[in-house]
Amino acid sequence: MSSQRRRKPRAPKRRIEGTYAIDTGHAAIVADPLRDGGYVLEVNNVPSSYVVPGAPEVLEYDYMRWIAAFMESAELPRPFTAVHLGAAGCSLPSYVAHRWDSHNIAVELDAGLAALVRDAFDPPVEIAVAEARAFTHALAPGSVDVIVRDVFAGPDTPRALATVEFFHAAHRALTPGGVFVANVGDRPGLANARAQLAGLAEVFAHTAAAAPTGILGGREYGNVVLAASDAPLAFSGEVPWKPGADLSGATPALRD
Template sequence: MPRADKPRAPKARIEGTYDIDTGTARVAADPERDGAYVLEVNGVPSSHIILGAPRVLTFEYMSWVVAAIKSQPAQPQSIVHLGGAACALARYFADVYPASRNTVIELDGKLAAYVREWFDIPASVEIVVAEARSATHALHPRGSDVIIRDVFAGGTTPPHLVTVEFLQAAYDAAGLYLANCGAFPGLQSTRRELAGMLEVFAHVAVISEPAILAGEKYGNLVMIGSDSPLPLIDVPAPAAVKYTEWVRDLVGNARPYRD
């Protein structure tokens, strides 16, 4: 008899490469755990899913996002996820906060349909096929508690999702904004995006590894913007959290991106 706490392997075989609207998606089984899969979108690892275990997040930056949201004084009731892939964070928050509404904005309609078919996405998670910028502008003013941007074209964020005008739309729609970014050595683009964050949000923080924060190597960096003071965020070492004054020093005289 199988253990109740061990994810079961799916009945249908889903490994393979599939044509989607924006290119190709590849699903690979994780040989180290039964029922675990990696989803690649156009050659980039985008999600790691363990069927039956939505609270297990193996991508480190996702644990930083979780830590930032859990540090808030109130549980979120409405979370908008810009960028879907396999909906790993939406699955997580739907399980941790069962009363919350999780809306995933996914550009690729075929990928959205496949993800519903392949993985155990809760019915409470709504997947909307739409472009992230347009969807953000269409949100009701302060109708959401959190917006999480996790949209990539290769290793970078699309340009229209880093501008002051986009950030203003995110600010208008939600009290807390988080963005997963690809930070390159030297941090030139990171400084400019953070300059826009400082223009829109009263309080800004970043989470990453020390070498990435120092501009020494490429990696994930999570930006956080809020109009309320940010509480202390507890993340496991070696990751570190830097707050508004540190961010201001990093930005220096960098100019924000604009439309």
């Protein structure tokens, strides 16, 4: 990993709205008509990030606040190092860098998207162009304090980033007591979340999930945030959370 001093984020001095070609298709930067200086980054027509350049403390998406709540509650060193698998507009990495004066590496597969985000938003974090699984396996043992996985292929996490073997690679890269946090999109029944929690429980001593009651109860589609660590987990967020590896049903863990 290369080191890079964090820069103070700047507000854009030119018009950045528009549609841009990227390696995996196209991205659009859409100005928020209700908030001066706010932008939605859409990747292949899917809203992926909400960014207010120059205001990294803004986290518009609920699930990002839940991820931050697990990090807030963890006994992490100050400063700490966080790797974010899935960069998009770098809104969460920028928040973490601002909130905890931490070193953040955002990993993005699409080089064109990474270049667009650097140019349009100038996030105060390092962006590495790499495939998330390969990047995680290449991390030195005990070299990072937090790993955030927020990678999607359509509505789901790529299978290669949801297996027991991948979780072992993440565990190996974390410092003792480090935290792995993942965003999962799931449907009624929570098959994805339950399978991934089962896999995480094979690797980490403690696991937890946070989401609105309707989603945790398996009645609605939405985001579930999973956390895992060898240290006890806590949560300072505003939605229900459940410690433990079970979400009302046994699902076999995914394996390579």
